[in-house]
Amino acid sequence: MSSPAKIPFLSFIQLDRNAKTPIFLQLAQQLINAIQRGYLMPGSKMPGSRTLSELLQLHRKTVIAAYEDLHHQGWIAIHPNKGAYIMDNKTNSERPYDALVSLAHYPTQTGYSFKQSSILDDPFEQATCHYQFNDGSPDIRLTQVHYLSGLYSASMKRKNMRQKMSASSSQDGMYFKEQLSNYLNISRGLHISKNNLLITRSTEMSLYIIAQLLIEQGDTVFVGELSLFTANMIFHKAGAHIKTLPVDENGIDVDHLAEKLKTSKVRMVYITPHHHYPTTVTLSAQRRVQLLQLAQEYGFIIVEDDYDYDFQYEKSTVMPLASADLSGMVIYVGSFGKSLAPSFSTGFVVAPQNLIHEMQKYMGILDRQGDLVMEQVLGEMIAEGDIHRHLKKSLKVYLERRNNCCALLAKHFTTQLSFNVPTGGLAIWAEWNTPISLLKLAKDCRTKDLFIPKNILYQNKKTTAMRIGFGHLTTEEMERSLEIMSSCLVG
CATH class of the missing domain: 1.10.10.10 (Winged helix-like DNA-binding domain superfamily/Winged helix DNA-binding domain)
Structure with a gap:
């Protein structure tokens, strides 16, 4: 003692x-x-x-x-x-x-009431199974963690970085914004400067700020009939009425939106056009042009979430809607460094300068300091070409894993599943030809050391499907995972 x-x-x-x-x-x-x-x-x-x-x-x-x-x-x-x-x-x-009552234990509950939200309940599950599916995330094992940590450590030790970290100047982080704006202009056909960028911690933070700034109680926001659940949660929490658009092999049905616009006032349309989440289909060029024309005519905002643009396997690439926006109707959201370790990834928003200026006020409250060291490291990776080399190596691996996953799905589920080979991204949209209970399948697989989280399962009267991520699994891990799933169907 x-x-x-x-x-x-x-x-x-x-x-x-x-x-x-x-x-x-x-x-x-x-x-x-x-x-x-x-x-x-x-x-x-x-x-x-x-x-x-x-x-x-x-x-x-x-x-x-x-x-x-x-x-x-x-x-x-x-x-x-x-x-x-x-x-x-x-x-x-x-x-x-x-x-007397001892006060040595911290209170288990507050002595006052407060608002509790079921909308924001964590949709993600955790498990200790050896094999796990997800909705399409990179493999951290492909990242040179020691190299990244070396860059971070070297940046921390510089005198000018110490000065930046102790200051609160609005010029902090400008180096990364300059490098990122150049990177986006080259890779995505944009025409932006550093003044058109807001740096955030994640895509979710970007969408949260957008929702807080642009959505009023009762505003209508259109999303795909199947859409990114975290985005829906954020818009719903901001007070929006969420309505859905049908999705087919050409992306969201823009004609359906045009009909709704004749009788309804729409504030925002949220899309993932490069590879629609979760189905991975690409919004056709004709519908892209039509959507931009409708936004200009009716004055609604297009929020374009380009969550997996860096993962493309075809030589011909589709440019974002933001690259063709001449009227300031598109807010472009994405993440940089997604192929790196999660802690080395950062979110960003591209928009006209007046909106970025207003959004910066929210960042001043939510995350005033940011991570200046990380931004410096990421900026240097762009300037030195390291990010290009890393992506080039990673894409070769992910292309092999995509092809392997498709071959294994065809092998183990010849008549049971239908899917298209995605042109990019890290996941495959697989639909069951005969409806089964996906929750029961997930439960059975878990007993055999394969975890299938609920957020990748889609089941309603019209759809029985799964979004199967392949990026994080080696050939052997994918083989074993699909073997387990196939055995549970037989059982």
């Missing part, structure tokens, strides 16, 4: 020498409170009167008087030649301490 003299008495004993209450009574009361709150535990020895008087800069007789008061109240026991000990309420005693 540590010496009682080492207990930080000065942190919980504050004496007011100008108060009317005598000092010894103040000391006794605050020691009682410390016992109740567990700072001084039952059975422990109190410091000697001389030690405590020196620590608190009090006369020794004052401490003795306080101890005597505690003894008479039953809070401590004084043993001659041994010292004072805090009473243990487990021992037999008629002292009033036994009847």
Whole structure:
């Protein structure tokens, strides 16, 4: 047991020498409170009167008087030649301490009411199974973590970085914005500057700020009939009425939207046009043009979430809607560094400068400092070409894994599943030809060490499908995972 003299008495004993209450009574009361709150535990020895008087800069007789008061109240026991000990309420005693409630445990609930949201309940599940599916995430094992940590460490040690970290200048992070704007212009056909960028922690943070700034209670937001659940949660929480658009092999049905616009006022349309989430289909060029024309005519906002643009396997690429937007109707949302370790990824928003300026006010409250070191590292990776080299190597691996996953699905589920080979991304949309209970399948697979989370399962009257991520699984892991799923169907 540590010496009682080492207990930080000065942190919980504050004496007011100008108060009317005598000092010894103040000391006794605050020691009682410390016992109740567990700072001084039952059975422990109190410091000697001389030690405590020196620590608190009090006369020794004052401490003795306080101890005597505690003894008479039953809070401590004084043993001659041994010292004072805090009473243990487990021992037999008629002292009033036994009847008092200890405050040594932190409250389990608040003493006041507050709003609780079921909308924001965490949709993600966790499991300890050896094999796990997800909705399409990169494999951290492909990242040179030691190399990234070296870049981060080197950046931390620079003198100019220390100055940036201790300041709150609006110019901080401009280097990364300059590099990222150049990167986006080259890779996505945009025509932006650093002033058109907002750097966030994640796509979810980007969408949250957009929703808080642009959505009023009762506004209508259109999304795909099947859509990204986290985006829907954010828009719903902001007070939007969410309505859906049918999705086919050419993406969202823009003709259906055009009909709705004739009778309804629409504030926003949220899309994932490059590879629609979760079905992976690409919005056709004709529908892209039509959607931009409708936005200009009716004045609604297009939020374009390009969550997996970096993962493309075909030589011909489809440019974002934002690259063809001349009227300022598109807000382009994405993430940079998604192929790296998760902590090295960052979100961004591309929009006209006046909107970015307003969004920056929200960032000033949510995340004023940001991660300047990380932004510096990512900026250097763009400038030095490291990100291009990493993506090139990673894409070869992911292309092989896509082809392997498709071959295994065809092998194990020849007549049971239908799917198209995706042109990009890290997941395959697989529809069951004959409806089955997906929840039962997931439950059965879990008993065989394969975890299938609920967020990749889609089942209603019209659809029985799964979004199977392949990016994080090696050939052997994917083979074993699909073998388990196939065996559960047979069983």
